[in-house]
Amino acid sequence: MPGTGTGRRGSALATAIGLRKKTEIDIVLDGEAELVHSYSTHDKIQGRVEVKFEKETCFDDFNITFEGQSSTYVERIATTAPTTGRTTGRQTFLKVQQPINEGFLPPDGVFRANVTYTIPFTFVVPYRLLPFVCTHRVKDEECRKEHLQLPPSLGDPSVSGEGRTLMDDMAPDMARIIYCVRARITRWNAVGRLLELADKSERVRLVPARDEAPPLIIEDTQLSHHVMRKEKSVKKGLFKIGKIGRLTAETSQPRSLRIPHPQKRSTEPISTMTTINLRFDPQTPQDEPPQLDSVGTKLKVYTFFGAAAYSQLPEAGKHDNWSTLHGVYAETVPLASRRVSTVSWLRHDPAEREMSFSSSDLSRRPSAYSTSSTASIPEPSCSYQAGMPFYTASVLTPIALPHASSTNRPRVFVPTFHSCIVSRVYSLDLDVSFRTPGANVASSHVTLKTPIQISAEGGAPPARMHEPDAAIVAEIEQQFRLYEEGQLQHHDLGIESPVYEETNSSHALAGTRHMSLVPEHAYTAARSDSAPALLLDVDTSAPPEYHVSSGFSTYSAMDRPGGPTTQNVSLRLSA
Structure with a gap:
């Protein structure tokens, strides 16, 4: 079974002293047991998810996704204390879903007590994002093309480094780009509310390939920062x-x-x-x-x-x-x-x-x-x-x-x-x-x-691909072509303004590789959640989806891929 090699798992000490939850869910990445797992474009992120419950547990959904999310904040300083706070930005620009073979899960939808279930996963790092990720207004299309390239991991001290060494990537606290493999188990209760049984994420470091761009055109003005x-x-x-x-x-x-490449240990300067x-x-x-x-x-x-x-x-x-x-x-x-x-x-x-x-x-x-x-x-x-x-x-x-x-x-x-x-x-x-x-x-x-x-070197692109993968790539290229030719508008991509209200997530779709490729009847429910950039004038009270410890451990409409969103948050509420 895949994923039998060495990898990083949860702390055995935390389990021994009783700090770990009774519901055990671990994400083990293949490869060397390093402190930091680094990947680049076209690399395969392989591993397994191990699940064990202390007692028999019914479940409805089991999702394994590879997610990319950026978050920012800008301090808002005012003379009066009640209005002092910060304006935050957040964008989930990547969410790839792993198809799960039914043979790895119990057929009756019940996890047996003290039985370890192992579900393998494989993700391939894409070389660019889909068009609906950047739908806000830009002054030129070169800007949009830049925004549709994968950004590197930034501002995350837990994965900032190489191999077993953590380093400083010189990013401020106000900017963070995180990639992770996430496993989530949910169940619907009797009143139709989605309950979260387990949620675990394992962060990885991503340094995508980056080609050298043409030299900048330097304007010889007093406002120019460059002096040639x-x-x-x-x-x-x-x-x-x-x-x-x-x-x-x-x-x-x-x-x-x-x-x-981030996995190469080059001694050359x-x-x-x-x-x-x-x-x-x-x-x-x-x-x-x-x-x-x-x-x-x-x-x-x-x-x-x-x-x-x-x-x-x-x-x-x-x-x-x-x-x-x-x-x-x-x-x-x-x-x-x-x-x-x-x-x-x-x-x-x-x-x-x-x-x-x-x-x-x-x-x-x-x-x-x-x-x-x-x-x-x-x-x-x-x-x-x-x-x-x-x-x-x-x-x-x-x-x-x-x-x-x-x-x-x-x-x-x-x-x-x-x-x-x-x-x-x-x-x-x-x-x-x-x-x-x-x-x-x-x-x-x-x-x-x-x-x-x-610039950065990436992984080797696949020499050939199977027919299902080729069909997915063809559909992605079709979206890019229609978008660049102006035939595909925002409403064609199912993008509207975000709504800050509590919503239920839909069931996972077997065989879906990217959230943008789900059938139309299943995507309709998510149309109000994927949005381009929009400024919202929020009151001093925190919006329903805001949590002080918000991150990949929470799930909301903001986790769906799409354009960035903006919120005003009072520091008094987040203290």
């Missing part, structure tokens, strides 16, 4: 009296930092390379360029979170600091400092015909010419005088993520991603320090800020 080109005057001597010229530094967005192109325009022909000293690199980590869905991809420079429904958390990771005193300057004389272009050519050439190539020459500075010589230099700068064992605070990096209510982006600071002629210390510096991506 910067000029600075070079002063004379130690006391900086007068100036000898102007230094220009340029760079371009480097290739992404690509992290390996995760690195990439960038180039800083420098140009010095002297004040007089006798002035010499400054002496380069070092290049320091820092990685800026930005986590965006919102209680309402984002209509465009968030950026650090364009973030609305006055928004009451969105926030950003930034953290800086020092990378390395490298001495570049051996880098020499190359003098260019405009009178030499070997030059490819004159000063006027430099000002007219297309901006695409300035790349990471060492042969590229920055455009003249604002103080360049026609006919004057100038100097150029190129500094190759390696960029490498810190190894977990090399720091006192081990960090784990997740791929760049954008979901409906949580995003993670990175930027790179390049600080070039230099010393002016006549000075013995590095007295000046110029800093560039460029975007950088972190």
Whole structure:
């Protein structure tokens, strides 16, 4: 029977001292008995559910699902205490249901006392989400395509790490993305109310595959957070009296930092390379360029979170600091400092015909010419005088993520991603320090800020699939095609505004792989529960579905996959 290998199960100590419930339900994951079970796109999540009741128990439904859920909150601060609280966002963007063979369950619907029932499960991590997960308004379809990619696990300290080591993924408490395998047993009572007999979830770490996206288009405005080109005057001597010229530094967005599959233990550093192109325009022909000293690199980590869905991809420079429904958390990771005193300057004389272009050519050439190539020459500075010589230099700068064992605070990096209510982006600071002629210390510096991506490798896609699986994939692709062509509207997907009232869940459907693929007559009952993003003005009293310890241990209409929802919650009630 599947799942007979080693795996993680419940604590034997808790059972021995009587802390465990009399109803025993365990989720055991196949593979090595590690502290953290990590998976990526196309990987199989296999294991078994073991159920044992102390006495004979009747049941109606037994569901095993693989779920993904994101949750956020934004503090709402006011001058009066009764209105102080927080606005929360929540989205169940993935729910895959495991078909259960009737042979693994008692045929009469009664679990025998002290008998262990073992039910195997197998889930395959999808490579993208279905269209109805993101139906809110967006300013461009690129944003929606990003929101339909699987986000990585984030902000969950119980699975944040690799293998047996827990690490810091640099996520704030206000943003969390959780994946879990969940087993739930229910029964209908005599008055038609659904009773929960057992509910257990096992969290896993998911790092989906992420390809490198095209470089960002950087707008040269004062509001732009990125600085791809910067000029600075070079002063004379130690006391900086007068100036000898102007230094220009340029760079371009480097290739992404690509992290390996989460189950691989790679000892190679995760690195990439960038180039800083420098140009010095002297004040007089006798002035010499400054002496380069070092290049320091820092990685800026930005986590965006919102209680309402984002209509465009968030950026650090364009973030609305006055928004009451969105926030950003930034953290800086020092990378390395490298001495570049051996880098020499190359003098260019405009009178030499070997030059490819004159000063006027430099000002007219297309901006695409300035790349990471060492042969590229920055455009003249604002103080360049026609006919004057100038100097150029190129500094190759390696960029490498810190190894977990090399720091006192081990960090784990997740791929760049954008979901409906949580995003993670990175930027790179390049600080070039230099010393002016006549000075013995590095007295000046110029800093560039460029975007950088972190991509990720995924699992191997299946070489072939069986006919039932192919039919499911064909139906999913049909939904994507109709949605992208505008033929499929929100009402066609059964999505309406959420209703905060107590509802009963429907019976599980045998053979269903995804909640969006159930028959029409069974999905009708769930139409009012799957919803796009909507702002609800809730009173100071908590809504019926709100619980202080809400999570995967509770079940409500909000657990159905769909767009994010927003609530206002008073801290006085959740205290």
